[in-house]
Amino acid sequence: MSGQAEPVELHAALALARAEIEGALDMLLPIEEGDEARLFAAMRHAALGGGKRMRGFLVLEGAGQFTVARESALRVAAAIEMLHAYSLIHDDLPAMDDDDLRRGKPTCHIAFDEATAILAGDALQALAFQILSEEDTHADPAVRCELVRCLARAAGARGMCGGQMLDILSESATQAHTEAEVGRLQMMKTGRLIEFSAEAGAILGKAPAAQRHALALYGREVGAAFQIADDLLDLTSTPEETGKRTAKDAAAGKATLVALLGPERARSQAERLIEQATRHLDSFGDRANILRMLAQYVLGRRS
Amino acid sequence: MSGQAEPVELHAALALARAEIEGALDMLLPIEEGDEARLFAAMRHAALGGGKRMRGFLVLEGAGQFTVARESALRVAAAIEMLHAYSLIHDDLPAMDDDDLRRGKPTCHIAFDEATAILAGDALQALAFQILSEEDTHADPAVRCELVRCLARAAGARGMCGGQMLDILSESATQAHTEAEVGRLQMMKTGRLIEFSAEAGAILGKAPAAQRHALALYGREVGAAFQIADDLLDLTSTPEETGKRTAKDAAAGKATLVALLGPERARSQAERLIEQATRHLDSFGDRANILRMLAQYVLGRRS
Numbered sequence: 169m170s171g172q173a174e175p176v177e178l179h180a181a182l183a184l185a186r187a188e189i190e191g192a193l194d195m196l197l198p199i200e201e202g203d204e205a206r207l208f209a210a211m212r213h214a215a216l217g218g219g220k221r222m223r224g225f226l227v228l229e230g231a232g233q234f235t236v237a238r239e240s241a242l243r244v245a246a247a248i249e250m251l252h253a254y255s256l257i258h259d260d261l262p263a264m265d266d267d268d269l270r271r272g273k274p275t276c277h278i279a280f281d282e283a284t285a286i287l288a289g290d291a292l293q294a295l296a297f298q299i300l301s302e303e304d305t306h307a308d309p310a311v312r313c314e315l316v317r318c319l320a321r322a323a324g325a326r327g328m329c330g331g332q333m334l335d336i337l338s339e340s341a342t343q344a345h346t347e348a349e350v351g352r353l354q355m356m357k358t359g360r361l362i363e364f365s366a367e368a369g370a371i372l373g374k375a376p377a378a379q380r381h382a383l384a385l386y387g388r389e390v391g392a393a394f395q396i397a398d399d400l401l402d403l404t405s406t407p408e409e410t411g412k413r414t415a416k417d418a419a420a421g422k423a424t425l426v427a428l429l430g431p432e433r434a435r436s437q438a439e440r441l442i443e444q445a446t447r448h449l450d451s452f453g454d455r456a457n458i459l460r461m462l463a464q465y466v467l468g469r470r471s
Numbered sequence: 472m473s474g475q476a477e478p479v480e481l482h483a484a485l486a487l488a489r490a491e492i493e494g495a496l497d498m499l500l501p502i503e504e505g506d507e508a509r510l511f512a513a514m515r516h517a518a519l520g521g522g523k524r525m526r527g528f529l530v531l532e533g534a535g536q537f538t539v540a541r542e543s544a545l546r547v548a549a550a551i552e553m554l555h556a557y558s559l560i561h562d563d564l565p566a567m568d569d570d571d572l573r574r575g576k577p578t579c580h581i582a583f584d585e586a587t588a589i590l591a592g593d594a595l596q597a598l599a600f601q602i603l604s605e606e607d608t609h610a611d612p613a614v615r616c617e618l619v620r621c622l623a624r625a626a627g628a629r630g631m632c633g634g635q636m637l638d639i640l641s642e643s644a645t646q647a648h649t650e651a652e653v654g655r656l657q658m659m660k661t662g663r664l665i666e667f668s669a670e671a672g673a674i675l676g677k678a679p680a681a682q683r684h685a686l687a688l689y690g691r692e693v694g695a696a697f698q699i700a701d702d703l704l705d706l707t708s709t710p711e712e713t714g715k716r717t718a719k720d721a722a723a724g725k726a727t728l729v730a731l732l733g734p735e736r737a738r739s740q741a742e743r744l745i746e747q748a749t750r751h752l753d754s755f756g757d758r759a760n761i762l763r764m765l766a767q768y769v770l771g772r773r774s
Contacts, residue, residue, distance in 0.1 A: 263585035282566035298623030320601035329594035
């Protein structure tokens with residue numbers, strides 16, 4: 169199936185999730201009023217109106233395997249998308265990747281200024297944790313606490329922030345990177361949050377450990393395949409298609425599997441990851457079909 | 472008592488708390504090893520080895536009013552100090568206050584670089600929430616969840632980040648600020664976190680709402696007095712005394728109560744705040760004596 173357009177069923181589920189997540193974010197983000205309106209506007213600029221919402225979609229589909237209220241899953245999806253949006257704001261800063269285009273819009277520090285962008289990222293991170301911890305998430309305190317703990321681990325020094333540090337260091341490294349090093353970097357930088365996104369529905373649904381673990385592994389493999397697809401897109405697509413600058417990785421000397429293995433071997437590896445991911449869903453029934461389709465579709469997208 | 476050196480009892484309690492909090496931070500921060508060592512080193516640079524630890528001290532003394540294990544209170548104190556350290560890293564960045572000296576050491580982006588400093592701040596924020604949410608905090612999930620929720624609110628867009636936004640906007644404002652506006656700015660930027668620090672021990676101790684509220688109000692008034700003392704110090708002390716650049720507020724046109732009211736009236740207002748703060752402790756017994764002394768001492772410090 170890879171390389172083809174997504175099937176109608178997956179397309180409809182993605183479109184519905186995108187609209188619902190957008191609605192949840194709109195409701196949960198502060199309204200642009202009062203003296204701090206500039207901060208709220210920057211948060212909304214970065215978090216609303218774009219993105220594939222893959223992380224949020226994984227939360228919703230994961231939750232769909234269990235008895236979880238849609239409203240609860242949407243709050244968790246929105247919290248993870250806020251955390252993802254914060255990471256993009258900070259990654260795009262002049263001191264980091266220095267990007268001016270994201271999701272077809274000026275990046276946050278271009279649309280506002282650097283200080284506002286730093287603060288908007290900081291505030292989005294805090295808001296993500298606030299949302300998970302609140303009673304409105306309609307989960308018992310132990311579940312909310314576990315969600316906070318897992319998100320904090322995925323986002324912190326041994327997850328996303330650590331991965332971004334490795335990514336920055338990789339650009340100035342004089343030695344070639346090994347496949348294992350690049351894999352670890354990607355796993356930390358983007359993999360841990362995607363893994364948690366797939367796992368979050370199971371936490372909400374108080375699923376047995378084996379099912380929670382299976383979804384986490386599915387997320388890990390899909391996330392790794394998604395990263396390879398992203399790097400392939402950076403190589404072969406245009407800014408019009410992706411809404412962000414392309415061909416930047418090679419220019420920056422970034423350590424990607426595509427740079428290391430070449431596009432063909434990287435694509436084969438992504439296909440293997442997708443097969444593995446799908447196998448982790450074997451114990452789930454028909455309700456996991458959308459997740460199976462998502463895995464197949466990862467390599468086919470053009471944006 | 473104001474204007475005098477702190478009494479021996481307070482001095483001893485502060486010194487003990489500082490040492491214990493330093494130990495807890497040292498244990499909870501990642502060790503500098505592995506490929507991400509640079510990130511861990513930047514986190515440790517910013518969070519260890521300095522600071523008055525007033526927020527952590529308030530947690531410990533607040534917890535001391537109830538039956539709370541010292542170990543639990545120390546974890547919460549360390550988490551709040553990590554969040555405070557992250558806010559200082561980001562405030563000191565070139566795009567924000569552009570400071571090169573903090574606690575007598577080079578600021579994080581000077582000792583490392585801007586990208587590393589941004590990431591170290593981000594990772595410290597995530598770690599603060601992780602620590603509160605973990606079982607090791609030895610509080611039931613509802614208590615841990617409430618701590619996360621309150622810290623997230625104090626740190627976010629309607630707390631610290633919002634206050635910092637107002638502070639930045641105040642520098643370029645053409646209109647004079649009112650006392651109410653400056654008070655709100657300070658309450659958001661530093662007051663909310665100090666208020667939560669004083670309240671956290673009551674949350675850990677599952678205190679009745681009235682006692683929790685009294686400690687929060689104590690923290691609010693002491694925090695406001697502390698801010699005035701800080702602004703007075705900026706005006707009258709040297710970098711050798713404070714370990715950071717001084718006389719910066721006036722140069723930057725910052726909206727402070729000292730700038731607005733003049734040093735004499737600002738000092739009188741701080742004295743009133745200290746009286747009010749002390750009254751909130753009336754329902755507490757002798758165990759609150761250190762908190763009473765702390766309030767008196769706020770105006771006497773030289774660093």
